[in-house]
Amino acid sequence: MSTAEETAGGEAQAWGEVTPDAARRLLIAAVEAFAERGYHATTTRDIAGRAGMSPAALYIHYKTKEELLHRISRIGHEKALEILRTASRREGSATERLADAVSSFVRWHAGGRTTARVVQYELESLGPDARAEILALRRQVDGEVRGIIEEGARSGEFEVVDVHGTTLAVLSLCIDVARWFNVDGPRTPEQVGELYADLVLRMVGAQGPAAAEAGEPPAQR
Amino acid sequence: MSTAEETAGGEAQAWGEVTPDAARRLLIAAVEAFAERGYHATTTRDIAGRAGMSPAALYIHYKTKEELLHRISRIGHEKALEILRTASRREGSATERLADAVSSFVRWHAGGRTTARVVQYELESLGPDARAEILALRRQVDGEVRGIIEEGARSGEFEVVDVHGTTLAVLSLCIDVARWFNVDGPRTPEQVGELYADLVLRMVGAQGPAAAEAGEPPAQR
């Protein structure tokens, strides 16, 4: 969980599940290349080169360049879903769970910006079958967030006019972090996570302490 | 300003300034192609084909494929800036102006989704010089929004802890609309604009009528 080696260009995260070693190195190289230049602008020679291998080596572990993207996208979406599920299923009020979900989801997008970029923005480079599979995962992601907001609205904890639309907006906010977040910028992933969790609680009209702590004293709306 | 002919696949908007006619047709064809498949996955043959011309015709009006993207990006950013400036400089409270800015900016992203996608997501496909020029425009865009939020915070109309971070979040929300908005979906650009304006006012802790209206009885869905 050290922050040090994450920013070292590796973002070593969940790729532990990928074996053998050479396949994992290729996958990580592909993530970096896709994130930097986009899927279509990345060549198989570039990926293999980053992994310290010859262009042909790629095809021992993956059938096509698209299979690389597919694998990255699935693993990434599963990780995202896991993060939201963990936040959603913990104990606590809807306010606490929503804040937890947003801050950890944002932390993932900021800290693992390289991966998140590929996961969130290269979906359309996939073929129809792979895209359909990933879209199903994405619907589950939406569902987790909507679930929390619905509960908060039902219990009166939140004050939401349009649950669907608000869910969309919350996800928007989190996902767009992958677009603008800069590792060399002034904010850490943790700070952005906190800020965004606060903003989201305001959006849903949560009245808990977390919302109040943001402003000044206590009180109002 | 008619909504009818915008969604007709053309999004005929501001391209009127591009002459001669053939150059405009090529530009519009390029916008559509870039939005659908991304810059790198689009071929010059595809662009020319959509415009009903031979591949070579493109090079009479544009030096390179990149020049097309550059032109699209500059015109698009100028349009975006104009929209925000108009909202920012009108009369009214910071609350009113922020709501106006967000709703019109969102309407542009949703209604002109094709263009907005290219403008917001293909920046990195530009060469260093062109990118630098566009980034300068983008900083002005940020500045307009930040200006409104700063004023509202100073006057006490808003209750904002982190002006910079909140500005980022507001822009995030608007821009991400280009990623998910679907013309065949259940929402019109106008509805999304209204919803998002309301959410943003909540985010900045505005206490005006617009924020209250969201809560209960009066008005809309």
Added chain:
DNA sequence: GCCGAAGGTGAGCGAGCGCTTAGTGCGGCC
């Protein structure tokens, strides 16, 4: 000590890319 599989390489294939060039059709000016 030999063998087969697994993992890797160098060379190169067909295809499609961005872009160029030589030539064509045609409207406007003297």
Added chain:
DNA sequence: GGCCGCACTAAGCGCTCGCTCACCTTCGGC
């Protein structure tokens, strides 16, 4: 009416792409 110049095309150049194939190296099992 003749000619120029502009908008456009057909053909294709040089290059790089995703991917393949014949061959090489390493190494555990017997």
